[in-house]
Amino acid sequence: MNIGVIGTGYVGLVAGSCFAESGNDVWCVDNDAAKVEKLKAGVIPIYEPGLPEIVDRNLREERLTFTTDLDAAVKKSFVIFIAVGTPPTPSGAADLTAIFEVAAAIGRSMDRYKIIVIKSTVPVGTSEKVREILKKHTTHPFDLLSNPEFLKQGAAVEDFMKPDRVVVGADDVRAGELLRDLYAPFVRTGSPVLLVDVRTAELLKYAANAFLAARISFMNEIANLCETVGANVDMIRKGLAEDSRIGPAFLFPGVGYGGSCFPKDIKALIDTGRQHNYEMKILESVDAVNQNQAVRFVEKIRRHFGGDLRDKRLAVWGLAFKPRTNDMRDAPAIKIIESLLAAGSTVAAYDPEGMDEAKRIFGDRIQLTSNNYGCVEGADALLIVTEWQAFRNPNFERMKSVMRHPVVFDGRNIYDPVQLRQSGFTYYSVGRT
Numbered sequence: 001m002n003i004g005v006i007g008t009g010y011v012g013l014v015a016g017s018c019f020a021e022s023g024n025d026v027w028c029v030d031n032d033a034a035k036v037e038k039l040k041a042g043v044i045p046i047y048e049p050g051l052p053e054i055v056d057r058n059l060r061e062e063r064l065t066f067t068t069d070l071d072a073a074v075k076k077s078f079v080i081f082i083a084v085g086t087p088p089t090p091s092g093a094a095d096l097t098a099i100f101e102v103a104a105a106i107g108r109s110m111d112r113y114k115i116i117v118i119k120s121t122v123p124v125g126t127s128e129k130v131r132e133i134l135k136k137h138t139t140h141p142f143d144l145l146s147n148p149e150f151l152k153q154g155a156a157v158e159d160f161m162k163p164d165r166v167v168v169g170a171d172d173v174r175a176g177e178l179l180r181d182l183y184a185p186f187v188r189t190g191s192p193v194l195l196v197d198v199r200t201a202e203l204l205k206y207a208a209n210a211f212l213a214a215r216i217s218f219m220n221e222i223a224n225l226c227e228t229v230g231a232n233v234d235m236i237r238k239g240l241a242e243d244s245r246i247g248p249a250f251l252f253p254g255v256g257y258g259g260s261c262f263p264k265d266i267k268a269l270i271d272t273g274r275q276h277n278y279e280m281k282i283l284e285s286v287d288a289v290n291q292n293q294a295v296r297f298v299e300k301i302r303r304h305f306g307g308d309l310r311d312k313r314l315a316v317w318g319l320a321f322k323p324r325t326n327d328m329r330d331a332p333a334i335k336i337i338e339s340l341l342a343a344g345s346t347v348a349a350y351d352p353e354g355m356d357e358a359k360r361i362f363g364d365r366i367q368l369t370s371n372n373y374g375c376v377e378g379a380d381a382l383l384i385v386t387e388w389q390a391f392r393n394p395n396f397e398r399m400k401s402v403m404r405h406p407v408v409f410d411g412r413n414i415y416d417p418v419q420l421r422q423s424g425f426t427y428y429s430v431g432r433t
């Protein structure tokens, strides 16, 4: 099948490449000319395990084309996915400017019947607005579907190739079945393709992210209470995870969730409630607990230093919002480092994949080191902000020998408190005393 994908970010690039990998001819469009040039040369602008190999293979076998020419891509394609960004506006609502622009451009370029699929995360009711825009710009018939994406950054290819489920929102049964067939190669092990109406599909995506974010904020709240009453959140987490009604996922306390999805999607869902005169009380709290979690972490550091962070040299391990990605959008590291800088500390930082992003965000305001040991040289304390695998089992003796003070603030609970203290470190973590 001929497929167009508009927007080649984390979602569009992964979806387009994976559709090409299953034999389709795919035109991936982006209005960022520099990005498209890189992609044409096989240079992947994001860190996503497994993706370079797939892009490379499908470029060579000429199933995958990168272009800025939306008009040509629309004309060639039968199914067109919209995968542009939906960032937050200051009010928390999703900014749909790119979605509406792309819809108008698709409408203008249509030369026959097409299936148009919104893959971006959009508030319930957006498809109706997109349908109106399309109708304004074309007289050709079309079906408009919703197919929200559930991939996780850091495991995006694997998630796309083997999804837990695929959600297809279609008000026309035949168009819905066609999309289901397109996904057939990815669900051969029996994962369901849920055919639902468009509005349900739109809301389902937000419900999934909101539920996962709620689990994280819930655990952060329990961890905060553990610190006050002297209980151990690790064991509480294990005790909860063993309950088959609860399960183990998304129960790790820390410095709060970040990234390009949870923070904005929770705010957008709260805004959707507000638009319909419904107060999303649980989600308001989920968001508030999350906002406070990085603040609490910095307060812990401040308290250790007697309330004064001036001239402290602090080392940060981990900048990306989670391991296995270079994405720093809404990363807790940004909030934490900005607070430390504002309090007069100097910051050295290291991340296995996020250094270019960090350079772009902080410039010369922090020192970026080429490895994790260089980062802790002369440090008054080390902060663990992202739980990269490479940080889990470091040489503590080596760290101690180069740090000014052997102090660790572990924002991800990756170390054993007993072991760290026995090794001579002053050790703080989240929800464990």
Ligand SMILES: NC(=O)c1ccc[n+]([C@@H]2O[C@H](COP(=O)([O-])OP(=O)(O)OC[C@H]3O[C@@H](n4cnc5c(N)ncnc54)[C@H](O)[C@@H]3O)[C@@H](O)[C@H]2O)c1
Residues within 6 Å of the ligand: 006, 007, 008, 009, 010, 011, 012, 029, 030, 031, 032, 035, 083, 084, 085, 086, 098, 101, 102, 119, 120, 121, 122, 149, 150, 151, 152, 153, 260, 261
């Ligand atoms: N990143 C994730 O893990 C993830 C997961 C599921 C769903 N989503 C949703 O998918 C959507 C895309 O997310 P993303 O992380 O891939 O975003 P992104 O910012 O990485 O990519 C968006 C791309 O769209 C391009 N673009 C913007 N306007 C355009 C236009 N008018 N024409 C052509 N290209 C245009 C941008 O240049 C960019 O390359 C969002 O709605 C997001 O909420 C993201």
